[in-house]
Amino acid sequence: MADRLAFTKMQGLGNDFMVIDAVSHDIDPDPLLTAERIRRWSDRHFGIGFDQLLLVETSHRRDMDFRYRIFNADGGEVEQCGNGARCFARYVAERGLTRRRDIRVETAGGPIVLSLTDDNRVRVDMGHPRFEPEAIPFKPPITETAPPYSLMLSGRPGGIDQVRADVVSMGNPHAVVQVDDLDRYPVAEAGAAIESHPAFPRRVNAGFVQQLAPDHIRLRVFERGAGETLACGTGACAAVAAGIRAGRLRSPCRVELRGGELSIEWSGDDERPLYMTGPAEFVFDGSVPL
Structure with missing residues (x-):
């Protein structure tokens, strides 16, 4: 060598x-x-x-x-x-x-x-995105059978004691949380708590989404093993897939990240691929x- x-x-x-x-x-x-x-x-x-x-x-x-x-x-x-x-x-x-x-x-x-x-x-x-908890992997609360799922956060990181999250696998695991004001949300504190939450046995990437229009979102992602990054491609895919599946978003969707923009396309069919361009x-x- x-x-x-x-x-x-x-x-x-x-x-x-x-x-x-x-x-x-x-x-x-x-x-x-x-x-x-x-x-x-x-x-x-x-x-x-x-x-x-x-x-x-x-x-x-x-x-x-x-x-x-x-x-x-x-x-x-x-x-x-x-x-x-x-x-x-x-x-x-x-x-x-x-x-x-x-x-x-x-x-x-x-x-x-x-x-x-x-x-x-x-x-x-x-x-294609996958939403089954075992694909993440994710252990949902016993009382909940459909997303978004409740996650209790110990220690109230950033003053947050609970979030509701969609879970998506894009080949890697994502938890997607809807927020009202992305600039003021405690991404670092809540992201770290979600990443290591016991419901995710292999840890998880935590994405925080502010919706601006049915085809336009802002996104910040606390990545597993890296912390918050300026952009996360799979995080953008997961956020849009969760939004389209819930009826909040439509394709193509513009994703505004701290480092720039991506375009995400998905038909909403679980068996059809999702496309990311950037x-x-x-x-x-x-x-x-x-």
């Missing part, structure tokens, strides 16, 4: 990533990507600074072009990341790893298809010592 590791820094709406290419370089990721090392690299004062680390690998499946792995800033591996998926697509295309415009990618949360558009944006087939940008290339 070389004494330095090459990487690329990318961002999608301010959600930023360290991208490692295990296709072009001789890298054995399992001993390399330890939780301690990822935590050190993710530190914004002493390291590179990022929300997630993305690993580009060759897929062993004949029907897939690549394998895509995602690690949060705390070192834990997760199933899916929508903003990261868009960065992944631009990376493999612009680095010459594929000539396809529609790229089939294997993830821990299931296969996805990434489509490059003519305006340098990426449209992602995110698969930007992905290169920031810089570098290397770190091993």
Whole structure:
């Protein structure tokens, strides 16, 4: 193994990533990507600074072009990341790893298809949202059989003792909470309490939604293992899916995040895929010592 590791820094709406290419370089990721090392690299004062680390690998499946792995800033591996998926697509295309415009990618949360558009944006087939509690996984209150579900928050974080949440899997778990004033809501405190709530045995991403119109929402997301980020692609998908299913929203829906905007399309059919379109940008290339 070389004494330095090459990487690329990318961002999608301010959600930023360290991208490692295990296709072009001789890298054995399992001993390399330890939780301690990822935590050190993710530190914004002493390291590179990022929300997630993305690993580009060759897929062993004949029907897939690549394998895509995602690690949060705390070192834990997760199933899916929508903003990261868009960065992944631009990376493999612009680095010459594929000539396809529609790229089939294997993830821990299931296969996805990434489509490059003519305006340098990426449209992602995110698969279909799932709402069954076991798909999250989520343990609903015994007395409740339909969303939104009541979640009691111990310690009254930010003065909040209870929230009502929709639960959605976009290949990774999301709890979606409707709020009246997103700017004044205690996202950090309530988000941390929801993330580690005992009803979610694998933890959960907590999204807070302020609806502006039937086709326009604002969203802030406290991500599992990363804290609040400037944008969360799967969080935007989950928020819109929950809103369409409840009859509050219609497709396509504009999602306004702190880092920019995404467009989400979904028919409302549980068996039909949901599509997310947004930007992905290169920031810089570098290397770190091993």
